[in-house]
Amino acid sequence: MRFRIFLLAAALFAMDVAFADAIRQTKSDHYDAFRQLEVDLPTPNVYRTASGAPGSQYWQQRADHRIRVTLHEDNRSISASETIKYTNNSPDTLRYVWIQLDQNRFADGSIARLTETASRGENGEDVLRYGTLARAQRNADVEHGFKIASVTDSRGRELKHTIVDTMMRIDLPQPLRSGQNTSFSIEWSFNIIEESVIGGRGGYDHFPENDTYIYFLAQWHPKLAAYTDYGGWKNQQFLGAGEFTQEFGDYEVEITVPADHIVSATGVLQNESAVLTAEQRRRLNIARSSDKPVFIVTPEEAIENEKQGTTDTKTWIFKAENVRDFAWASSRKFIWDGMIHRQEGGEFPEVLAMSFYPQEAEPLWSQYSTQAIAHTMEVYSRFSFPYPYPVAQSVNAWESGGMEYPMITFNGRRPEPFEADEDDPDADSKPERTYSRRSKHGLVGVIIHEIGHTYFPMTVNSDERQWTWMDEGINSFLQYLAELEWEENFHNHRENYNILEYVAEYMTSENQVPIMTQSDSILQFGPNGYTKPASSLVVLRETVLGRELFDFAFREYAQRWKFKRPTPSDLFRTLEDASGVDLDWFWRGWYYSTDHVDIAITSVREYKVSTSDPDIEMELDREERARVIPENITQIRNREEGRKTRVDRLPELQDFYNENDEYTVTNADRNKYAELLESLEDWEREALKRAAIDDDFIYFVDFENIGGLVSPLPLLITDVDGNEEFLMIPAEIWRKDYRAATKLLIRDKAIASIEVDPRRQTADADFSNNSYPSRIEKSRLELYKDEEETRDMMADMLRVLRKAKDGEEDSEAVPLEPTGN
């Protein structure tokens, strides 16, 4: 329906609104979605500025480690000793230091094990999984956790120490003053966990077919707990979900393993000639200038090597500078390939990318692993800073999953054994293993993700124990970008994958907490810690800020906090500071609430401007009335029956009113119009005249915010001739009322339809209310055929077992990174 609208001379009210500090809304339930975050964020200081940058007196501690470790293959344990040099850069005097003993998470009596809760099924029934039972049995058979043999000072004197679950306090004989350093030594050993049974970020993987092993050691050495300007000594114990809060330092590590093992570790190998054959060194040198992966250990050599063991040992020496952790892997099964990745700028113009994997990972790994490493560096460096270390490695440590350490990552995905049909004459020429598209993209995806962690949090050193999203969310965001640059329509969980459609499902669910929730208390770890923050950054980049502003601000954040320790407020403040755009509403909605995006167009009203001239308007009114209000049906049917009215039959009954309807213009009307023109200011009279000439179409478009999260409105406006126009309305349209907004549109052509978010770029959860006029929803309906119910008890039993296994896998699945970290 079209209406005409009368121009109102606007009255401006001087609004004098004063807000007191403590805001109390007692009239109506108005909520200001744009209230600034300052009151909720920590007060800026000399360590962290209000602009989100490190302050003039920013400091962080330093811990350098020298370690000797021996792998005992006979009983799958390690024994080791280390000397830690700890430098106190804080302004404070320290009387004790805290050490992280992460391996204690697996020990009898640990908080993590004691507080594990029982599983419940979908309908609340009690569930015991095979995996849970096997884990309990293994824990009864094998003792896990650190055995600390000694803690001594630099002169070999025992230091008093107290173990508190996954931490240990060492009391210093003398207080450690600001600017001083101290050294102490620790000796320890532990039984390595079987990762597939116990579940962790390191351990060993056993191949029962030929009784071979891959060892991958993580959280394997006592290391300094973080001491920070915002939290003092970090004292949240390792419960399993919240990862690590780390200090930077240099590492020198001597790793003694069986002589037929190949070792991959954080850092650069120092003694090639002592541990590699002449041929392996020759190939390694070729890899150092090759743009494609080349083998250093070939598949054939690895298969030969794993056939028998040895009691001889070799010691591999690695050095790593300025890293926040150290991990390593060792096996006689490893195939090894490498290539060079060249990059502009940074300390390392050439980075050696390498992969280590067993024959069971072929043919997938030699084709994709090292290329995926190089691709990650190419994309991530563009968004942040050049890859900051000399090597980047991917190790196949397990069947599925992923975990990150500086310069080394543990990644899953192996192909499936291929079984040819018995009567297949070409069986011999068929491959031994095949893989699905999902496995291929799963492998590339997990390697991108884990190598990506070298940037966040291995270099931008956020506090993982507190904030999962600061590394996983940011990393999953860049992973998503890198996947779409690997291959179009990258198959990550679904075809034509759009992370925003995926997150919308999660954000409408009941069982969730705000992103700003401590790591170990998160409900739905994957969607909350990974997908939602990643999606928020996609919305920020593609919809709120645009690529140019976002990319500049994001790079600024990465560069400001490279090798430093950012907190959420440093990220929030930097992205606003560098983009010049107030984003407090965005952080408040996406990070501090569980609202979701669901915008509806509820009504569109079209108008023409009235000239107020009765000689024009009365005629238009008459036409409009005829169009809008149909003639009375009884009157129509009377006429159709040939019935004449009395007044028609008796003309003498007619008078003035029969010749003039209510739209006849009178002098009074014309005088009123003249008076109106008289009363207008010159500019108002001009505007009125101009409107009559332009004859624009005026629209009042009503939007409703159903989800609660304020969102920009990307609009697709299609006119009656089919021309399309995109119009981006910023989120500030909701600043007076976050639930409802009416937008005025003045157009020279009539609008045929309006659609909100046609390109799926806001994470809107319900598109059935995004179009005006609303559309008929189209899809195909499968015809339903009644089937007789039969009971195949044997098949049912098998299905139940199968389901229990699948269910377990599902429960550990993490979107973007299945069973990964």
Ligand SMILES: [Zn+2]
């Ligand atoms: Zn991760």
